[in-house]
Amino acid sequence: MATIKGKPIEEWIRAYPDLGPVLNYTPFFWSNPYVQNQQEGLQNQPLQLADIQNAEERLTRFAPFIATVYPETENTGGIIESPLKKADQIKARIEDITGQEIPGTFYLKLDSHLPISGSIKARGGIYEVLKHAETLLLENQLLSEKDNYRKMAGNKYREFFSQYTILVGSTGNLGLSIGVISAKLGFHVIVHMSADAKQWKKDLLRERGVKVVEHVSDYSKAVEEGRAEAAKDPKSYFIDDENSRDLFLGYTVAAIRLKKQLEEQEIQISPETPMHVYLPCGVGGGPGGVAFGLKVIFGDAVKCYFAEPTHSPCMLLGMMTSMHHTISVQDFGLDNQTAADGLAVGRASGFVGKVMEPLIEGIYTVSDEQMFRLITEMADAEGIHLEPSAVTGLMGPAYVVQNNPEVTEEHIHLIWATGGSMVPDEIKEADYQKGRQYKNNPDAT
Ligand SMILES: *Cc1c(COP(=O)(O)O)cnc(C)c1O
Numbered sequence: 001m002a003t004i005k006g007k008p009i010e011e012w013i014r015a016y017p018d019l020g021p022v023l024n025y026t027p028f029f030w031s032n033p034y035v036q037n038q039q040e041g042l043q044n045q046p047l048q049l050a051d052i053q054n055a056e057e058r059l060t061r062f063a064p065f066i067a068t069v070y071p072e073t074e075n076t077g078g079i080i081e082s083p084l085k086k087a088d089q090i091k092a093r094i095e096d097i098t099g100q101e102i103p104g105t106f107y108l109k110l111d112s113h114l115p116i117s118g119s120i121k122a123r124g125g126i127y128e129v130l131k132h133a134e135t136l137l138l139e140n141q142l143l144s145e146k147d148n149y150r151k152m153a154g155n156k157y158r159e160f161f162s163q164y165t166i167l168v169g170s171t172g173n174l175g176l177s178i179g180v181i182s183a184k185l186g187f188h189v190i191v192h193m194s195a196d197a198k199q200w201k202k203d204l205l206r207e208r209g210v211k212v213v214e215h216v217s218d219y220s221k222a223v224e225e226g227r228a229e230a231a232k233d234p235k236s237y238f239i240d241d242e243n244s245r246d247l248f249l250g251y252t253v254a255a256i257r258l259k260k261q262l263e264e265q266e267i268q269i270s271p272e273t274p275m276h277v278y279l280p281c282g283v284g285g286g287p288g289g290v291a292f293g294l295k296v297i298f299g300d301a302v303k304c305y306f307a308e309p310t311h312s313p314c315m316l317l318g319m320m321t322s323m324h325h326t327i328s329v330q331d332f333g334l335d336n337q338t339a340a341d342g343l344a345v346g347r348a349s350g351f352v353g354k355v356m357e358p359l360i361e362g363i364y365t366v367s368d369e370q371m372f373r374l375i376t377e378m379a380d381a382e383g384i385h386l387e388p389s390a391v392t393g394l395m396g397p398a399y400v401v402q403n404n405p406e407v408t409e410e411h412i413h414l415i416w417a418t419g420g421s422m423v424p425d426e427i428k429e430a431d432y433q434k435g436r437q438y439k440n441n442p443d444a445t
Pocket of ligand 1: 281
């Protein structure tokens with residue numbers, strides 16, 4: 001009989017009864033018993049406020065370069081940031097779908113509309129490439145931190161970077177972000193794509209001169225191949241989605257930016273009337289980095305929740321059992337097959353799970369049918385197209401209200417809409433039509 005870490009599955013379920021629904025692919029909300037308050041939860045963490053500020057300053061140094069090579073960022077001065085939008089219409093639809101009245105105001109954080117790559121990966125992925133580029137130039141005395149980084153758009157720099165290779169393993173969006181910015185700087189880029197990666201993402205990268213290696217297996221394998229290939233060449237650099245602190249730090253900067261947006265829109269939060277933040281989770285770096293930054297900046301005035309596909313709940317299994325990245329969803333017999341390509345990850349990051357264990361309130365799962373229905377509801381209600389991964393945040397508020405009678409009208413629900421603006425029109429239409437079937441036949445969800 002199959003065992004996991006030497007124990008039969010029945011024994012795991014006896015120790016963790018919440019595993020029952022999770023192993024049946026049933027949408028489920030898990031309330032994290034390990035959560036602590038900000039002060040306790042941020043003690044002894046490997047990263048601090050100074051690291052986040054440092055990352056933010058680096059992005060500011062690069063802003064003149066970004067504004068030069070990406071004219072669409074000119075009006076933000078080369079700062080890559082997404083809109084924060086109030087969303088009353090979708091709130092009404094979610095209340096209708098879930099049959100749950102939800103006190104509080106809905107906002108969307110539209111990372112789907114981040115410039116350059118149209119997903120949350122434009123935060124971490126682009127940051128790590130820029131940091132690597134800066135390190136190479138500093139080491140070779142080609143740059144000082146006081147310089148205007150606009151000069152990196154020049155040919156001399158492109159030639160310099162062309163000696164170097166950047167590698168990454170991805171389910172799609174990370175490869176897209178890293179591929180696009182690396183090619184712009186002049187690096188050679190090799191992206192190892194898992195079987196889940198959408199064809200249009202591969203096509204777009206190839207158009208930009210990126211080498212795309214396709215794998216028939218899943219994300220963990222694509223990462224492994226990228227890592228192995230990079231180890232053979234001293235002039236190559238592997239961006240390690242399963243372990244990278246730089247990626248994580250790139251995501252944390254969102255918190256500093258969001259603080260400004262809340263002030264501009266006069267949105268007030270406090271430990272008594274907090275902002276609940278719903279973050280789609282794959283390997284964990286994106287939602288983990290954003291949530292970590294939020295806890296550092298806002299403390300107990302924010303409460304964070306991760307959303308995962310019912311078929312790929314790697315963070316949920318890892319955190320619930322405290323086994324973190326040492327176990328995979330496949331170990332527990334789950335298939336890791338989902339339309340949410342950004343979240344199709346069977347094994348969580350090696351360090352994010354432990355860092356986030358005391359900092360998140362819960363994790364819930366969302367079925368593929370629910371995702372397609374939400375795509376259609378979102379398009380109809382708000383006129384915004386999101387990709388399957390990116391709508392999973394929407395199922396969170398009803399669970400939170402069911403589990404917390406103290407949620408009032410003063411609370412904020414911030415749904416992190418992580419990707420979708422770059423999806424080709426014909427795929428948007430197909431996703432929408434698929435969701436319409438479920439919308440017209442709610443029993444199917
Ligand atoms: C990658 C991705 C996520 C999750 O980020 P991880 O770092 O993999 O946890 C969420 N949404 C979208 C659209 C993504 O591409």
